[in-house]
Amino acid sequence: MEPARDPTPRWHYRYDNFHRAHSLLREVVELMQERALTPLEQEGAIQLPTVTPAAVLRAAQAAGVIGQGEGWMRTLDTRNKLARTYDFKAFAAALEAVRQEFLGLLDSLHGRLLDERFDKAGP
Numbered sequence: 001m002e003p004a005r006d007p008t009p010r011w012h013y014r015y016d017n018f019h020r021a022h023s024l025l026r027e028v029v030e031l032m033q034e035r036a037l038t039p040l041e042q043e044g045a046i047q048l049p050t051v052t053p054a055a056v057l058r059a060a061q062a063a064g065v066i067g068q069g070e071g072w073m074r075t076l077d078t079r080n081k082l083a084r085t086y087d088f089k090a091f092a093a094a095l096e097a098v099r100q101e102f103l104g105l106l107d108s109l110h111g112r113l114l115d116e117r118f119d120k121a122g123p
Contacts, residue, residue, distance in 0.1 A: 015113050022110045029099050037095070046082055046094055066109055075102050 028045040031037065037045065054076055061069040078094050085091075 012117060015117055018113070019110065022106050025098070025103060025106065029103050032095070032099055042091060042095060045098060046079075046091065065112070066105070068105060068108075071101055071105050075105060078102075 025045065028037070028041065031041070032045075054073065057066070057069065057072045057076060060066045061072070066072055074097070078097055081090065082094055
């Protein structure tokens with residue numbers, strides 16, 4: 001007898017992981033407005049918005065899943081640069097970019113995926 005298949009689309013599970021990371025990043029940005037982050041909090045904030053390779057971002061933009069392709073490419077470029085540097089000035093600049101631009105991109109994607117998840121789920 002074959003095991004029962006889970007009818008939940010795989011992207012729903014990925015969305016759940018994305019939702020968790022998005023919520024944590026939003027908390028970090030709100031905390032940045034209240035006080036300076038500790039070095040450990042800064043490290044965590046930079047690790048949260050991990051972005052997939054450029055080809056995936058281009059395909060997602062072409063398919064209409066994401067908008068503002070240049071912003072997403074800046075996110076990827078920033079993440080790649082930080083993977084190879086321990087320069088605290090670059091780190092601070094990246095945190096500011098997370099606050100000013102990258103969180104907005106993630107907010108937009110989060111809202112779109114949330115809408116689609118519940119639209120597909122039906123009443």
